[in-house]
Amino acid sequence: MSIFQKLPYEWQVGLRYTRAGKRSGRNSFISFISLISVAGIGLGVAALIVVLSVMNGFQKEVTDRLMSVLAHVEVFDTRGAMPDWREQAQAALRNPQVRAAAPFVETQGMLLRDEAMRPVIVRGVLPQEEGKVSSVAAQVKRGSFAALTPGSYNIVLGVELARALGAELGQNVTLMLEREPFSRAGVLPRMRAFTVAGIFDAGHNELDSGLAFVHIGDAEAMQHLAGPSGLRLRLVDMNRAPQVVRELKASMPGELWMRDWSKVSASWYALVQSQKNMMFIILSMIIAVAAFNLVSTLVMTVTDKQADIAILRTLGASPASIMKIFMIQGAVVGLLGAAFGIAAGALLAFNVGVIVPFIERLFGMHFLSKEVYKISAVPSDLHWLDVGVIGLVAFALALLATLYPSWWAARVKPAEALRYE
Template structure:
């Protein structure tokens, strides 16, 4: 345990320059080391919060459109989807089911052409499994009627095609008679029934909904291609999917939403880890200021060290004095940085909005980042990790200067005093 006098002297050395006005440069270096560690910690907390918020917001918008779980019949079409839905509902985690079909193609409006994925749905069933079907989105999709050849476009897709409700678009897709050497397109005219918006650019700009009956006619089939399931907790989708695969009667292929977007989520998690490592290096560089400050402090306090040694202080006590001084500097920086980082992370969306308004710029391009506002989600586990790493680096930075202080020769240090 550290003796009380060692703590008292370490604290006094930390405060002496500012109190007496002497050794102002050492005092300045102490402030620089505190500020450096604090800014590094704050930056690390804010960046990790942004990465968490980005993953949360984009993931939530993905899940609102994508299926929690998709079930396909290995034999082809799912002709008796109602029976499969009842079979899946025996799992207590499954809350609802809806059939679907997907039609890839190109949408044309005059001289504008955009690729799109058309999903055939039964509106009354889709509302049970899709979180985005609320308010205006639900009203637009409820307008889809079998045989009416209506289409609901993503908001960005409608803007790109320059169409609104009541206008017409042409769907072009390969015909059943197409071959590798002779691709014959088939076309179909749709009336725009409305638009939907989920806040995810990929879906808003490349997806559309049509009625299931119209999709089956386009694909020349008489049944949906699969079943979309909604479960109570989307995070449990892999476990529920595996349970369904084992319990469903028949040969079924089961896929959860994490498999469909595994590359994206893995990339975001990898970026978060890399940002943590890079910004930790910034904290490490700031911790080197503690080394420089302690080295100068040891040089300045050589006479004090010699006097303490002649009074009987052991080398380990001398080392502890300067470790206390350096560690307190680091802890002050960590405390200040944690407070600043947490406050910024909590208020980051408002801060970013204010900066955008003041400078007249948009910080996030929705064509690249899928979202337009800066998200933030503060996780205390991240804060704990950042604080732990910063304190450890601050402690390590005190070891060499403190050890060097024990090498002071009392007779030589007092020779010119």
Template sequence: MVRPFSLFVGLRYTRARRRNHFISFISLISMLGIMLGITALIVVLSVMNGFHKEIQERILGMASHATLSNPNGIEDWPALIETLKGHPEVVGAAPFVEIQAMLMHGGRTHAALLRGIEPDQEDAVSDLRQDMIAGSVDALTPGSFRIVLGRELAALLGVGLGDKVTVVTPQLNATPVGVMPRLKAFTVSGLFEVGMSDYDRGAGFMPMADAARLMRLGEAAEGVRLKLTDMWDAPQVAREIRYSLDGLYQVSDWTQVHRNFFAALRTEKRMMAIILFLIVAVAAFNIVSTLVMVVTDKRADIAVLRTLGASPRRIMAIFMVQGTAIGVFGTLLGVVGGVLLGWNVESIVASIEGLFGVQFLDPTIYYISALPSDVQASDVIRIALGAFAMTVAATLYPAWRAARTDPAEALRYE
């Protein structure tokens, strides 16, 4: 524990004008380095959090928090939905039929995941209606054989509203000329854009009754998609539902379906944090050189304090206080600067774009025109504590060397 005497002398050394201005300059550089490193780290992690949040919202706007399925079909799906809605964590449920199919139009073909839905119930589990850019999901009525396609998928096929596309399903038909895949023409009645290539380029929606007919499920649904009050509780809720239904259905949640993608995002953020933290480490190591020079400059003062009865522990504490003060001020300035920039990075980037006539994010490539930012208190606290610990560690060796100063040797030539 730092005693008041050591604290007083250490802070006095920090405030005093030194005879060696080069030491003051190195101290200032160390403080600015810590400040800039922490500021950059907070801003970059905040922008990455914003991107991850944006991507997550777009994915989960189309995907479900949890899914129950049965490849053989679920005949009594309305009763199953009522049962599932009885769970306190379930806020929405909708039936579906999925088809891995090929779409054809005018000699063009493209693979797609087609989902048969009930439009009036789909609103409870997805944001499809809000993502429509042409047409309406209400046109997907049973027996209409209409389809809603992603904007990029429609462009690849060269179709627009009112055009016909041929859906080729994996179900086979026996014909006089042999076994043939099932073909059915659908009319494009709408286009949607999510901002994720997986959906805009490879997904489509059709009436669930028509999808069930193509898959020969009759009136059955393939499964039920669920929306939960808290998506982070999805694994636990999925397990509870699986046990409550005696394992009759395959139950999965979004953390399983998109596990690799979100794991990659977490790894990217972790590695970026480590790389940027090296900036703080370099600045913290400058404290070592600063204190080594201070100890050399203050050898006579150390010797006088030792002869007056100051213990080696107090001498060590004096220089730890001095080095820690540099780290504390640098950390505080960095945290304040990083949080302020993180909160205002969107407007700052917009101002720079308007001033220089440039565009950092092309909406045709990134699907967003503004730089998202999400400053998380947990990140800020971890960064501040990590930087503080690093600066304290940087003071240990120089302070230990100061405590080992021999008074007689230091005062011999004074």
């Protein structure tokens, strides 16, 4: 006896209806509509998987570029300066998740050159320590990050910031910081000339157009600080940053406050997540349309099988069993469509780097301009959790579409169905 024959009769009949349809024109048409439903669900699932994978790829690409310059965790002293930063760094490094620590001073100001003026975030760093927590030294395209020495008043600019100021290597720019109010005259600026010693390209417009690096000693001197503002930490796993912040608050001495990278970039990540959610909803509508094609398929099947339904009812089948038969048929179609879509979507997502260049060569077009987007290839990052959710949604919509036809089949009256047979 085969496994098929060991199944309950509802499963046997439901599966037989799903794969039947070769003996008559009407049944063949119903079978064709079922295949269209499977294909529609599969295409919708595949499209959603590919789109979310590409969005995840762009998010990962931007995150990697942000994290090449930003710290995973920033630790500040409430007194305004952290003269004992080495002891605090050792305390932070006792946490197994903290890979490296480096001091920094950060302030906001204006950079001027000739008639150009641009707002800037100035970060004072120790070049030999900064390399442990960021990749900015490797991103310097012209000049040298090591040229940031104490008392030299050298500065490293982002590529877009340098372009906006018209500044080249060896030229001077003026940094203007706000001075504390000291008289009725109000607030007067502090100004200092800096020499451009390097230009970096992080590949992120916000960083490249609004960030500059100087030596930490020069930054402390301009702000009259007794030490760095705080520490920048690099973690083993950046996704555990909020948990690490809670642990460090409990283990590190002094009056400190901390923030992790997700707080610094909270608005950007909220925007990306809202876009992903909207895309998921919109493309789920495509899956829903394909899934609800099952309604017409099952209605046609119920109409065609009314005599079979009547015979089953006279043999003792309950309305619930009849309903179960057609729900099984629709569920199998939904399951096949979801499986086909997952396989096709995963295959496409893993091969976006091959497929997109082929399409570009075929049609003589280019989707991403490196001058605009800083990347020339469409990235893809497949998350299996997304795949699982999409598959479950597709199956649930298909199952939902079976309810009305199955309920209608359960209401078929045997006497009326067999009257003209």
